[in-house]
Amino acid sequence: MKKLLIVALALVIGTATFAQRGHYGGGVRFYPRVTVIGGYSPFFNPYYSPFYPSPYYNHSARPTKLDLKIEDIKKDYNERIWAVKHDTGLTGKQRRAEVRRLKHERDNEITDAKMARYQRR
Numbered sequence: 001m002k003k004l005l006i007v008a009l010a011l012v013i014g015t016a017t018f019a020q021r022g023h024y025g026g027g028v029r030f031y032p033r034v035t036v037i038g039g040y041s042p043f044f045n046p047y048y049s050p051f052y053p054s055p056y057y058n059h060s061a062r063p064t065k066l067d068l069k070i071e072d073i074k075k076d077y078n079e080r081i082w083a084v085k086h087d088t089g090l091t092g093k094q095r096r097a098e099v100r101r102l103k104h105e106r107d108n109e110i111t112d113a114k115m116a117r118y119q120r121r
Contacts, residue, residue: 066117070110077106 063071084090084098 066113069113073106073109073113077102077109 081099081102084095084102087095090098
């Protein structure tokens with residue numbers, strides 16, 4: 001009984017010790033000092049601060065006209081597909097065939113839009 005209690009206590013202490021390590025291994029982290037000589041360092045960024053987010057954080061490029069057109073085509077066909085899927089006047093087989101046809105049309109229209117965009121160049 002005494003051995004069982006010692007083993008259980010050792011297990012609890014071991015588990016508690018490993019739980020204290022943290023996500024990155026715990027302990028003190030070492031950050032090397034960056035010395036700027038001559039005003040340039042590949043590690044120094046004047047716009048970055050570890051206490052504030054980057055000024056470029058979460059800023060993406062503006063979508064192109066082609067991206068907007070493709071997005072409009074997809075939204076339009078998603079509405080049509082939703083309407084067909086919820087049409088009770090059609091049988092299941094007819095609904096599936098219509099959805100397949102609409103998806104094929106959508107893909108063709110997107111391809112045509114891309115071809116029209118890149119043919120102009």
